Amino acid sequence: MTDDQLEERIRAAAREYNAPPETPREEMWARIAEARRGRAPEPRVIPLHRRPWRWAALAAAAAAILAVGVGIGRVSVAPEVSVWEAPAAQGAAYRLAAQEHLGQSEAFLTLFRASLRQPGEHRLPAASARQLLATNRLLLDSPAAVDPKTRLLLEDLELVLAEIAQLSPSSRAEDLELIRKGIEQGDVMPRLRTAVPAGSAPTQGVS
Amino acid sequence: MQPGLEWLPAPLSQPFRPHRCPIAEDRDPHAPEPVSDAELIDRVLAGDPDAERALYDAHVDRVFRLVYRMAGDLDRAQDWVQETFIRAFEKLADFRGESALSTWLCSIAMSVSLNGLRKVKRFREREVALDDALPIGFTPREADPDLKTRLARAIEDLPEGYRAVFVMHDVEGFTHEEIGRALGVQPGTSKAQLFRARAKLRQALADFAGDRNL
Numbered sequence: 001m002t003d004d005q006l007e008e009r010i011r012a013a014a015r016e017y018n019a020p021p022e023t024p025r026e027e028m029w030a031r032i033a034e035a036r037r038g039r040a041p042e043p044r045v046i047p048l049h050r051r052p053w054r055w056a057a058l059a060a061a062a063a064a065i066l067a068v069g070v071g072i073g074r075v076s077v078a079p080e081v082s083v084w085e086a087p088a089a090q091g092a093a094y095r096l097a098a099q100e101h102l103g104q105s106e107a108f109l110t111l112f113r114a115s116l117r118q119p120g121e122h123r124l125p126a127a128s129a130r131q132l133l134a135t136n137r138l139l140l141d142s143p144a145a146v147d148p149k150t151r152l153l154l155e156d157l158e159l160v161l162a163e164i165a166q167l168s169p170s171s172r173a174e175d176l177e178l179i180r181k182g183i184e185q186g187d188v189m190p191r192l193r194t195a196v197p198a199g200s201a202p203t204q205g206v207s
Numbered sequence: 208m209q210p211g212l213e214w215l216p217a218p219l220s221q222p223f224r225p226h227r228c229p230i231a232e233d234r235d236p237h238a239p240e241p242v243s244d245a246e247l248i249d250r251v252l253a254g255d256p257d258a259e260r261a262l263y264d265a266h267v268d269r270v271f272r273l274v275y276r277m278a279g280d281l282d283r284a285q286d287w288v289q290e291t292f293i294r295a296f297e298k299l300a301d302f303r304g305e306s307a308l309s310t311w312l313c314s315i316a317m318s319v320s321l322n323g324l325r326k327v328k329r330f331r332e333r334e335v336a337l338d339d340a341l342p343i344g345f346t347p348r349e350a351d352p353d354l355k356t357r358l359a360r361a362i363e364d365l366p367e368g369y370r371a372v373f374v375m376h377d378v379e380g381f382t383h384e385e386i387g388r389a390l391g392v393q394p395g396t397s398k399a400q401l402f403r404a405r406a407k408l409r410q411a412l413a414d415f416a417g418d419r420n421l
Contacts (some may be wrong), residue, residue, distance in 0.1 A: 006415060010408055013355045014377050017362055020275035020284070023268050028285055029260065032292050036259070107330035110323070113282045189286055 035190050094144035098154075099196055101135050105157055106192040108132060109183060112164060116176055129165035136161060153195055156186050244308040251299055263292055266309055270316045276374045277320040279363075287323050291316040306388045313381075314389040317371060324367070354415055361411035369404035372397050377405075 108128055139145060140154050163179045183189060242261060250258030270291055275284040294315050302311055362370060371390060375381040376397070383394040383401075390397070 003409070006409065006412065007405075009354060009415070010358060010405075010412060011377060013358045014362070014373075016355060017359055017374070017378055018276045018279040020272045021281065023271040024281075024285060025264070025267055028267070028271075028289050028292075029263060031285075031289050032263065032296075033259075035289065035293050036296060103326065104330065107326040110283055110286070110327060111330060114280045117280060117282060190289065193286070193290055 031187075031190060034187070035194065038194075090144055094139075094142060098139055098150055101132070101139060102153070102157075102192050103196045105132055105136070105161070106189065106196060109160070109189060109192070113180060113183065116180055126165055126167060129161050129167075133158065133161040133165050150195065153188075153191050156188055157192070160186075160188060245304070248299060248302065248308070251296065259296060262308075266312050267292070269309060270312055273313055273375065273379055274316050274320050276378055277317070277324065277371070279359075283323065283327075287316065287319045290319045294319070310385050310388050313375075313385070314391070317375075317389055321367060321371065354412065357412055357415075358408065361408050364411070365404055365407060368392075369400050369407065372400040373404040373408075376401050 136154055136158050140151065140158065145151055145154070160179065160183055163175075163182065167175065167179075244262075244265075247258050247262045247265070251262055267288065271284065271288050274287045274291065275281070278284040278287060291312065295312055298315075302308070306314075362373065365373060368390075372386055375386045375389070376383065381389070383397040386392075386397040387394040392400075
């Protein structure tokens with residue numbers, strides 16, 4: 001075979017590279033619409049321009065109440081050394097750690113779902129699930145875990161990771177299917193992707 | 208010969224043009240007049256949910272095809288297409304119309320896909336480092352000497368930029384100008400990367416050149 005013929009063969013074979021199936025329009029649109037509903041805030045009309053004095057009065061009242069509260073607190077409560085404080089720096093560190101963990105979990109679950117579709121493509125280490133599970137628990141137990149949305153996501157993720165960590169070579173196909181359904185029904189993947197900023201990747205701790 | 212491709216060897220100078228998404232062509236003559244992208248964008252920005260769906264319907268096939276070619280997996284492709292449109296709707300107000308809307312969508316799709324592939328690659332590298340890896344009931348697939356299988360592996364082994372250009376041009380039929388706009392590179396860079404990608408593939412599959420049974 002000449003180089004030209006090989007070139008032709010390659011080009012012909014390339015047309016079948018990852019040949020896409022029919023577009024699952026409705027399935028994808030349902031998830032996009034759901035994600036859009038979740039992200040878009042309800043429109044609110046606040047006619048500030050009509051009655052600015054009312055908002056100014058409310059703001060002044062709130063500031064006064066806050067000042068009185070702080071004053072009472074300072075007078076009545078003796079200073080004490082707090083065991084845990086969550087200053088801005090610690091909050092930022094927590095967010096970074098959480099994003100790193102959520103990014104890794106997203107990649108892990110992506111591979112897990114791919115392994116269900118393409119058996120034999122790769123091996124899934126239960127150790128990865130256990131490691132992620134341990135990190136997940138640490139993040140959940142952290143006093144800095146104050147964001148309810150992140151907590152809820154971590155709790156759902158914990159369930160999924162725990163199920164995967166318990167898989168063994170003798171696990172049945174039904175077990176795998178149940179986990180896959182759990183991931184889909186809980187919208188775990190879209191929520192993970194929403195929680196991880198675009199462009200971030202699980203780089204830390206990767207050899 | 209197509210303008211701009213004179214520098215390529217003769218067999219490579221006629222790029223394959225398969226499966227272009229029939230957005231405007233091949234339309235049912237009795238169908239209602241299609242709405243322009245500009246009009247759809249205005250309606251989406253005004254908060255019209257029907258326009259969102261119409262914009263999605265007009266472009267999803269092309270985006271899905273491209274993303275699936277990069278992902279090679281239905282779940283991943285669906286996830287990345289969803290992410291593409293979610294990002295697109297969020298950033299639609301920033302779209303200045305300097306390129307076609309479809310090209311802009313493809314640029315987001317490629318960004319999402321390449322980012323996703325990087326994440327998966329890094330995670331796989333991390334997985335390999337773990338000692339107590341356990342299979343979950345699957346056995347490795349047998350090596351397949353088939354050209355298509357070898358080609359698929361060779362494409363996946365291409366550097367990221369080469370792979371993106373090869374898939375967009377030789378597999379999905381994008382022009383170098385479209386690729387340049389979608390990937391943020393000059394058309395000349397796209398041509399050069401395609402040339403190198405093809406050379407690498409020929410090199411990887413050189414042993415097939417002697418096989419007369421293909």
